[in-house]
Amino acid sequence: MTTNTPYYLIDKSKLLPNLEKIKYVREQSGAKSLLALKCFATWSVFDLMSEYMDGTTSSSLYEVRLGKEKFPGETHAYSVAYADDEIEDVLKNSDKIIFNSIGQLTRFDEASKNHIRGLRVNPQVSTSDFTLADPARPFSRLGEWDATKIEAVMDKVSGFMFHNNCENDKFERFDEMLGIIEERFGHLIARVKWVSLGGGIHFTGDNYPLDKFCARLKAFSEKYGVQIYLEPGEAAITKSATLEVTVLDTLFNGKNLAIVDSSIEAHMLDLLIYRQTAKMEPNTGDHEIMICGKSCLAGDIFGEFRFEKPLQIGDRLSIQDVAGYTMVKKNWFNGVKMPSIVVRQLDGTEELVKEFTFDDFAAALS
């Protein structure tokens, strides 16, 4: 199959190693895993993912509805704040609802009284070194932290959600922070039936001590008598997709530049936000070339990479590890052609599952 670039290529055979680890964790620890849709919501591959995961978790009404409609299993609803005109649909599309604050829990107490309810708790420790993404940042609005206040609403909830890990690939740090959670909230955890430990734990990474992780989860779950949930986003889909692009122009401005038919701002926005560069493989050779996007943002740059030969117009490049926080954030800035989505099935065949046109661009505004 030949698809015009740009396109995101999701390879199911590269999803599998992550999914196998997720399943192993469920078998060894009893912890269930829910896909965090805010990271990855490309539902064409939910058939495969749902064989290994227990359901989805969400951050809005539309995400919870997508989870309910497209992903068999459990559907957790969470949002920083629900509006009056959303709550009914959120309840209809979820098995559990997790409120971000005691204010929201109280406000929707009557509406949600027959639903399984939880509360987000902020343990005030985290692993993020970027304040922008740090749930434990000063004055954070993400969850309640005062155990006395939480104790007063214990009759309304049967579970808690803690989400304080962020791209954390160190088991020791996870373990230490879980210990802090136990010190601060253990007496309350003993009174609930389920605890979600959120996402941000990079347990599908190479060399992660999975057995230690499982043992820690199992011990926690047995000590407090709770069902644990994990909410992997990035960990579920890491290294499973590439962004396929084509070189449109080359220039020399003191450095060798190549302009491709994509845009970091429109198609890989997180790289800009977190000041990271894209990943290119093998990134070896004598020719260093800056790969640039085609939007008119001056800093629309994927990064500088090494190549064996100078790049030429028409050359194809594969930007690596692009599944997370890309397709869910792509936008129509500059009217740049939005990448199609292609799935490589387990038998190797490639299937074009989505193509975007001018009509989609026009329909996004009015």
Ligand SMILES: *Cc1c(COP(=O)(O)O)cnc(C)c1O
């Ligand atoms: C963002 C988020 C996740 C997923 O985080 P990853 O870092 O992608 O694993 C899970 N749960 C909650 C509450 C989140 O906000």
